[in-house]
Amino acid sequence: MRKFGALIIILALLYFLGSGLITDLKINRKNNLSQKTARAYINRNVKNPEINNQQLHGKTNNENTAANSVTAVIVDYRSMDTLGEITVLFLAVTGVLALLGSSKNNRIKLEKPNYILKISSKFLFPLIFLFGFYIFIHGHLTPGGGFQGGTIVAAAVLMMYFASNNYRVNTTDIKILESLSGLSFIIIGIFGLFILGDFLQNFLNKGIMGELFSAGIVPIIYILIGLKVSAELSNIVKEFMGDK
């Protein structure tokens, strides 16, 4: 009875929502970006986005010289949304720690850890760590960024937890790293307020598009976000494994 009623509701929603959304589909008539805001972000010229066909890679006179357009949108043009996302992640981790921090939370013990994993994890852990750092340092040149690199570092810590029963992570180091990263993000924003007049404005020297030291504060913010996310996800891994 319950399944029959749920099925009727789902089919009615499929018909009504589908027929309403199908008029948004513009793939048949030449879907170009000429009337969307994204044209201003791609041309790196928010004031008059009709100026077209300029060379951008290898030059230095743009508003934003990050080669990755998605990074430019997340960190420079819409950086308040990134601040909100960091706050939500912080609140969720606080909630998990408050719930699972009691004394009944014992460690999950494996009966016989795998021999291959025990030997090779000692060799693989610095390599995976370095790979995660590489991804969030080069966030403005290649696909990648702070969130992806932070997850990879947390996966390396998880591998070390599975390799042996006696591995521990120091809680104080994780807490200091996470707090300092979050605080530095806001301090950089306040520097922008005092130097140029707007919160989180780009105030450093913009280099040449395509080099490592370019786009002002974009690599610095992404490094801070990468460190913060890796510390938080390692904390979640530690709590779910039962380490005190």
Next chain:
Amino acid sequence: MMNSINLSAIFILIILLFSILAIESKNILKSIVFLSAASILTALIFVIWKAPDVAMTEAAIGAGLTTFLFVLTYFKINTIKKEN
């Protein structure tokens, strides 16, 4: 005939099949494996639709961290059940 849009149509059908199987199966571990497979296939569709940032995030988080969280709560619940 086999351009990128037809290929992603086939993958969306497979994701639909896996998600129906994930809800309706009796064993919980089978549901977790089907959810992880659906996550990896959406990461593949994101690559076909020319969005490499989103594909990397979905592959690392959906197929890595979420599956790990599910399996660990399953172990913890079994441990609590064995103690009583």
Next chain:
Amino acid sequence: MINNIINSWVFVYGPLSIFLIGLYGILTQNNIFKLVISINIMNLGVNLYIIALGYVHNGIAPIYTEKFKMSGENFVDPVPQALVLTAIVISVAITAFFLAVLIKNYEKYKTLDIEKIKGLEND
């Protein structure tokens, strides 16, 4: 004609039906584990639909390189990708919190069935 049907399936009806299967899972399942899995399936459907809105025919990934250096290139829309990146990270935070609540719930009530937990006689 058949091109129209495949286009509307791939970009509108496919992700919408994945979302509605997750909704069906929330409405009918009794196990709390299955509720968390259904919420994750709804996340997959919504993310697919948002990126499908930004697809440009014969487009290129939105990164400036040595080969594509002019500003009038045929790039795919980068704004939906930024929104979906935020949504994926928030979904893992919600899942972790939900599972921590589930563990504490099991320690108190010793059951995973939602029909046996509700009501005031269990308090």
